Structures are given as C-alpha cells and as structure tokens.
Amino acid sequence: MTILCEPAARAGQLSPALGGEVRVVETLGEASRLLSTDPLESLVVVGSAMNLDEALTFTEALRFEQPSVGVVLLRDVVDVVVLTKALRSGVREVVARDDLASLVDACARSRALSAQVSVVPQPRFTEHRQGQVITVFAAKGGCGKTTLAVNLAAVLAAGGERSVCLVDLDLAFGDIGICLRAEPVRTIVHGLGMLGHVDAAGASSLLTNCRPGLSALLAPVEPGDAERVPAGLVTELLEVLPTMFDFVVVDTPSAFSEHVLAAMDASHHHVLLTTPDVPALKNLRVTLDMLDLLSYAHDIRSVVLNRSDAKVGLTMDDIDRVVRSDIRAHVPSSRDVPISVNKGNPIVLDQPKHPVSEAIARFAREHVLAEPAVVAAKSKRWFR
Numbered sequence: 541m542t543i544l545c546e547p548a549a550r551a552g553q554l555s556p557a558l559g560g561e562v563r564v565v566e567t568l569g570e571a572s573r574l575l576s577t578d579p580l581e582s583l584v585v586v587g588s589a590m591n592l593d594e595a596l597t598f599t600e601a602l603r604f605e606q607p608s609v610g611v612v613l614l615r616d617v618v619d620v621v622v623l624t625k626a627l628r629s630g631v632r633e634v635v636a637r638d639d640l641a642s643l644v645d646a647c648a649r650s651r652a653l654s655a656q657v658s659v660v661p662q663p664r665f666t667e668h669r670q671g672q673v674i675t676v677f678a679a680k681g682g683c684g685k686t687t688l689a690v691n692l693a694a695v696l697a698a699g700g701e702r703s704v705c706l707v708d709l710d711l712a713f714g715d716i717g718i719c720l721r722a723e724p725v726r727t728i729v730h731g732l733g734m735l736g737h738v739d740a741a742g743a744s745s746l747l748t749n750c751r752p753g754l755s756a757l758l759a760p761v762e763p764g765d766a767e768r769v770p771a772g773l774v775t776e777l778l779e780v781l782p783t784m785f786d787f788v789v790v791d792t793p794s795a796f797s798e799h800v801l802a803a804m805d806a807s808h809h810h811v812l813l814t815t816p817d818v819p820a821l822k823n824l825r826v827t828l829d830m831l832d833l834l835s836y837a838h839d840i841r842s843v844v845l846n847r848s849d850a851k852v853g854l855t856m857d858d859i860d861r862v863v864r865s866d867i868r869a870h871v872p873s874s875r876d877v878p879i880s881v882n883k884g885n886p887i888v889l890d891q892p893k894h895p896v897s898e899a900i901a902r903f904a905r906e907h908v909l910a911e912p913a914v915v916a917a918k919s920k921r922w923f924r
C-alpha cells in the first residue's frame with residue numbers, strides 16, 4: 541500500500557502510476573496518523589503541493605520512528621539545493637512532478653529497500669559510543685583482506701554483545717555485499733549529497749543490515765561510481781561511524797590510495813596481511829616502511845600471516861627476517877574458506893570450530909578486544 545500526500549485534484553493523475561492500493565491524504569499530519577495506525581505501510585509519496593520544509597521535518601521524524609517507511613518526494617523543479625536538503629533528511633528519492641516513469645521506478649526501489657530494512661531490525665543509535673576503527677590492508681592483491689575483514693567483523697558481532705560496521709573501501713571491486721549476501725540497495729555513493737555534513741542519521745541511512753549486530757557500508761555497484769567518492773567522505777564517515785558502533789572494520793583495495801590513508805588516519809588498529817610468498821612479503825615490507833615514514837605508531841599494528849601453512853619453500857625464519865615484527869595471527873589455508881564465501885556465510889559463523897575460525901577468533905580476543913584502543917597517529921602524518 542502507498543500513502544499519497546497531495547490535494548485530491550492532483551492526486552487523481554498520480555495514483556495510477558503508484559500501483560496497488562493508494563490512500564490519498566491532503567496533509568502530512570493525516571499521513572502521520574495513517575502511519576501510526578498501520579504498521580504495514582511502507583511508502584509515502586509527498587506531492588509537490590506540500591511545503592518543502594514540512595516535508596523534510598516529516599521525513600526526518602519518520603527515519604527514526606519507522607525506518608522501514610520510505611519517502612519519495614515530488615517537486616515542480618528538482619535542483620541541487622532541493623536534492624541536498626532532501627537526501628540529508630532521509631528522503632529516498634526526489635522526482636520531478638511530471639516524470640511518471642521515474643516515479644514508478646523510485647517507488648519500486650523504495651519498496652525493495654523497505655522489504656530489506658524490515659527483515660533485519662535496525663539498530664537504534666541513541667547512545668554515543670567510542671568505537672574502534674580497524675583497517676585491514678595488504679599492498680598485494682588476493683592476500684585475504686576481504687576474508688579477514690568479513691570474518692573479523694562477524695566474530696566481533698557474534699553473540700550480540702557488540703555492534704559492528706563493516707566498511708567496503710574497495711570502491712571499484714568491493715565484494716563484501718557478495719560475501720555476506722547483502723543486496724547493495726544503498727552504498728557509499730549515496731552519501732555524496734551529505735559531503736561536509738555527515739551525521740549519524742545520514743550515515744545510518746547508507747548502511748545495510750547484514751546480521752543482527754552487523755551492518756555494512758557497501759561499495760558502489762555502478763561502473764564509474766568509485767571515482768566519484770572523495771577521500772573526504774571516507775574521513776567524515778569514519779568520524780561518525782565509531783560514535784554509532786563498537787567496532788568499525790574497514791576492508792581496503794590493495795593500493796595506498798588517498799581513501800586508504802584516510803582510513804589509516806582514523807584507525808585504532810592497522811591489521812596488515814601477508815601470505816608466505818616472496819611478492820606478498822616484499823609488499824608487506826614496503827608497507828611497513830611506508831607506515832613508519834608516515835609516522836604511524838607501531839603499537840597499533842598487527843601483522844597477520846594468512847595461508848600460514850602453505851608449503852611454498854619459505855621457513856618461518858625467512859618470513860621473520862622480512863617482517864621484522866611480531867606475527868600476531870597465523871591463519872591456515874583451507875578450501876572451506878572459499879566454500880563459505882560461496883555460501884555467503886562467513887566461516888567463523890558457519891564453522892566456529894574450524895582452525896581458520898579459531899585463528900581469527902583468537903586474534904580478535906587477544907589483540908582487538910584485550911588491548912586498550914590507542915588513538916591513531918593522526919597528527920603525526922606529515923602530508924595530507
């Protein structure tokens with residue numbers, strides 16, 4: 541069902557485009573009353589005759605009280621000012637009054653999002669937390685960053701005691717959505733309109749709820765969208781998300797991009813991955829030297845050796861000589877890892893007793909949960 545908020549004379553032209561049962565109301569107050577009596581309602585189309593500021597206040601209130609209800613706003617003219625204000629308030633889409641085809645599409649997208657939001661209960665961000673940011677990085681591709689980030693986030697969220705947000709900073713090729721079977725209806729690219737004023741309400745409207753206690757900020761899906769995301773948006777989001785979650789785990793691409801550095805700056809832990817092969821070890825060495833050069837503190841670093849049991853002709857001494865620092869976790873190799881990815885269920889949840897799961901859970905227990913968070917060495921970086 542849909543509520544259409546528009547004077548009856550205009551509503552007649554719009555109702556057929558909305559499909560299904562449409563209840564027409566002439567004021568936003570009437571719309572609020574209908575919503576409070578019908579928990580199954582999922583969409584309000586606010587017509588162009590409604591005052592913009594009142595429509596935005598209505599949407600803002602709804603976002604907290606009934607987050608599964610979407611608002612699609614019709615305007616005579618859609619310009620950047622209207623769009624920015626509307627997206628800030630939580631309006632899902634703004635459509636030109638006469639563009640009925642776009643209205644049909646916007647309503648369909650909003651209903652799909654509402655169906656997803658109502659399946660998993662939304663966390664309520666009423667408390668101000670001081671969460672920790674953990675960035676998982678390796679300069680060589682395919683070392684297991686996404687595998688570790690997803691499983692670390694899942695193990696931290698398991699049991700329901702802690703809230704965790706997984707951030708996919710692999711903007712061009714991110715696959716966290718696939719690993720967790722989460723539909724990328726909202727992604728980081730929808731945050732572009734919030735640049736310069738990201739707040740908890742805005743950030744929460746970008747998130748996908750994946751499991752109880754585990755939300756994700758997914759990477760864009762459209763080709764070309766990755767380049768539209770500025771590093772400044774990452775910085776803002778990583779300031780706000782730790783106020784909403786106990787842990788924010790960031791998956792990264794395998795390059796020292798501006799976005800990765802923004803994440804490193806915001807982090808309480810740098811988890812640096814390698815596998816036991818010469819190219820990955822060489823890239824880890826370069827990474828460690830680079831982090832030293834940028835004056836990041838040593839004690840926020842953890843080196844993790846993935847596929848640690850792979851028989852590739854290197855001894856532990858060979859590896860230690862290159863790494864020159866403590867290896868804090870040895871995660872074995874197992875074909876059950878890609879199998880769990882194909883199932884869309886992280887191995888730590890699918891098989892908690894598996895040696896891979898135990899290694900990741902031990903790392904979380906001993907090096908993430910046990911250690912007091914150290915403030916990242918933000919001020920020490922000598923270039924920005």
Ligand SMILES: Nc1ncnc2c1ncn2[C@@H]1O[C@H](COP(=O)(O)OP(=O)(O)OP(=O)(O)O)[C@@H](O)[C@H]1O
Nearest residue numbers: 681682683684685686687794847872873874877878
């Ligand atoms: N311990 C492991 N045992 C077996 N397979 C693994 C292990 N860790 C990762 N893999 C597999 O290796 C492949 C690469 O892992 P993953 O995608 O996590 O790496 P990545 O560093 O994120 O790669 P990219 O640089 O492409 O983002 C995946 O198919 C994953 O299932």
Ligand SMILES: [Mg+2]
Nearest residue numbers: 685686710792
């Ligand atoms: Mg990856």
